[in-house]
Amino acid sequence: MATHKVGGEVDAPCTRCKLTLAHTILAMVGTKIARVRCNTCGGDHAYRAAPGTTDRPTASRSSTSRASSTPRAEKPEKVVISFEEQLAGKDIANAPKYSPKDTYQVDQVIQHPTFGLGLVSAVRGDKVDIAFKSETKTLVHGRGGASTEKPAFSPPSARQTGPADKPQPLAPLATETAEPSADAAAPKE
Numbered sequence: 068m069a070t071h072k073v074g075g076e077v078d079a080p081c082t083r084c085k086l087t088l089a090h091t092i093l094a095m096v097g098t099k100i101a102r103v104r105c106n107t108c109g110g111d112h113a114y115r116a117a118p119g120t121t122d123r124p125t126a127s128r129s130s131t132s133r134a135s136s137t138p139r140a141e142k143p144e145k146v147v148i149s150f151e152e153q154l155a156g157k158d159i160a161n162a163p164k165y166s167p168k169d170t171y172q173v174d175q176v177i178q179h180p181t182f183g184l185g186l187v188s189a190v191r192g193d194k195v196d197i198a199f200k201s202e203t204k205t206l207v208h209g210r211g212g213a214s215t216e217k218p219a220f221s222p223p224s225a226r227q228t229g230p231a232d233k234p235q236p237l238a239p240l241a242t243e244t245a246e247p248s249a250d251a252a253a254p255k256e
């Protein structure tokens with residue numbers, strides 16, 4: 068077996084040429100070749116033993132790309148308390164069926180024909196965020212009641228959102244906007 072030395076030649080796979088070519092040994096660590104220069108392209112690179120030599124590197128390029136197998140340690144859902152726990156203590160039996168015409172309040176339980184039981188998590192104007200078992204949906208509410216279209220800023224006037232046998236947390240105060248009633252409007256002739 069030939070003894071390698073700095074300045075000697077060795078066959079090694081060139082990273083640029085992607086071929087096993089003659090290289091000039093630039094540096095050695097002990098008896099091992101550390102760095103070589105490709106005689107073909109002149110590029111310096113760390114020595115990798117050619118296929119068929121003692122170190123037996125993987126013939127293909129799979130050794131570098133295969134190493135990253137990141138296990139999925141993260142849980143898909145970040146639920147602190149389960150949906151059932153959220154609904155526990157709620158008045159599920161009296162949960163009204165969801166209707167865009169009804170008006171809902173935060174913490175209210177509703178029954179949706181498609182998504183099932185849901186817990187109102189936020190009310191934003193005529194939109195409600197309702198947490199269902201699988202995901203949170205944003206639905207409309209307060210679209211019914213009066214026959215006339217109300218201005219967007221008008222709060223829902225209906226209070227009949229179910230039995231008030233428990234304190235309604237943070238119910239938005241209904242500012243009594245003076246709407247022209249039908250009686251006040253004099254009929255035209």
Ligand SMILES: [Zn+2]
Binds near residue numbers: 109
């Ligand atoms: Zn080369």
